[in-house]
Amino acid sequence: MSQPPEDPLGLLASWDGQAQRTARVGVLLPWANQAVETELPRLGLAHTVFHYARLVPASRTTAVDASFWHGLREAAATAVESLRHLPLDSVALACTSAGFADGPPLPPGVVTAFDALTGVLQTLHASRVVLATPYPGEVTANEAAALAARGIEVAAHTSLGLADGYPGVTGDEIHTLIRQLPADALRTADAVVLSCTGWHTLSVLPDIQQAVGKPVISSNLAMALFAARLAIGAPL
Missing domain, CATH: 3.40.50.1860 (Rossmann fold)
Structure with missing residues (x-):
């Protein structure tokens, strides 16, 4: 795998080159997020498939505040259920701030962008x-x-x-x-x-x-x- 310019550390190329299998990751997206689905494919991982589900907070807001984080965490359970028939290796909540904010517990096994x-x-x-x-x-x-x-x-x-x-x-x-x-x-x-x-x-x-x-x-x-x-x- 050639190293994409967006991977200046070269770690992605190194780790992806060592892969022995394809990993499948469910990605729980805040409903207004535009960047994740744009940037992850640019990094050229040959041995990873990302499956997306969007999270709609009950507040129907997009600004980061307590109601937004609470809503994302609360919506995660339904989003995980929507992915349950896929052979996933992990599920990630693609919101960094939700990883250190208060709110309902996430479904078991869900990691956050902050964890990553x-x-x-x-x-x-x-x-x-x-x-x-x-x-x-x-x-x-x-x-x-x-x-x-x-x-x-x-x-x-x-x-x-x-x-x-x-x-x-x-x-x-x-x-x-x-x-x-x-x-x-x-x-x-x-x-x-x-x-x-x-x-x-x-x-x-x-x-x-x-x-x-x-x-x-x-x-x-x-x-x-x-x-x-x-x-x-x-x-x-």
């Missing part, structure tokens, strides 16, 4: 990171605390302060976010995290990684890496 993200960081031995998100500042701070609870220190974080509209975030805006991070924090971090499955980040990963000189992990890249590990029988 922390799993990748732990596999890379990245115990100190800088964090950039499109979220409101309070949500970003909550994620930093959730990462710390899993043994990953957040040296600095920055955000766009948006509760909605993530598909419209441009590459220039993401580059500006990274430039806002303190130089000392960037220098001492093991990795840069671009959290949220709802913004399009793959196109900027190679340039940011080249600029900062260390791994850059997005939520969607983390979910692809999680799937690739399943195909070689070594979950994150």
Whole structure:
């Protein structure tokens, strides 16, 4: 498998090349998410099939808040039932913030994009990171605390302060976010995290990684890496 430019670490190509079987992953999507179905296929996994089901929160809203996260988690049970006749190796909730927000328990075995993200960081031995998100500042701070609870220190974080509209975030805006991070924090971090499955980040990963000189992990890249590990029988 050739290495796609959106995989600057080369991990996907390496793990996918070791796969002995095809992994099937059910992906539970927030109903307004446009990025996941765009970005996962671009990463070119030859040994993974993604099966999608959309989650409609009872609030019928798209902005990240308590009712949105509660609704996604509540809708997960029905979505998992819709996939039950498929021979799945795993089911992933493709929302990072829902992974560290309060709400009803998820169905047994469902992992979140936040789980995939922390799993990748732990596999890379990245115990100190800088964090950039499109979220409101309070949500970003909550994620930093959730990462710390899993043994990953957040040296600095920055955000766009948006509760909605993530598909419209441009590459220039993401580059500006990274430039806002303190130089000392960037220098001492093991990795840069671009959290949220709802913004399009793959196109900027190679340039940011080249600029900062260390791994850059997005939520969607983390979910692809999680799937690739399943195909070689070594979950994150």
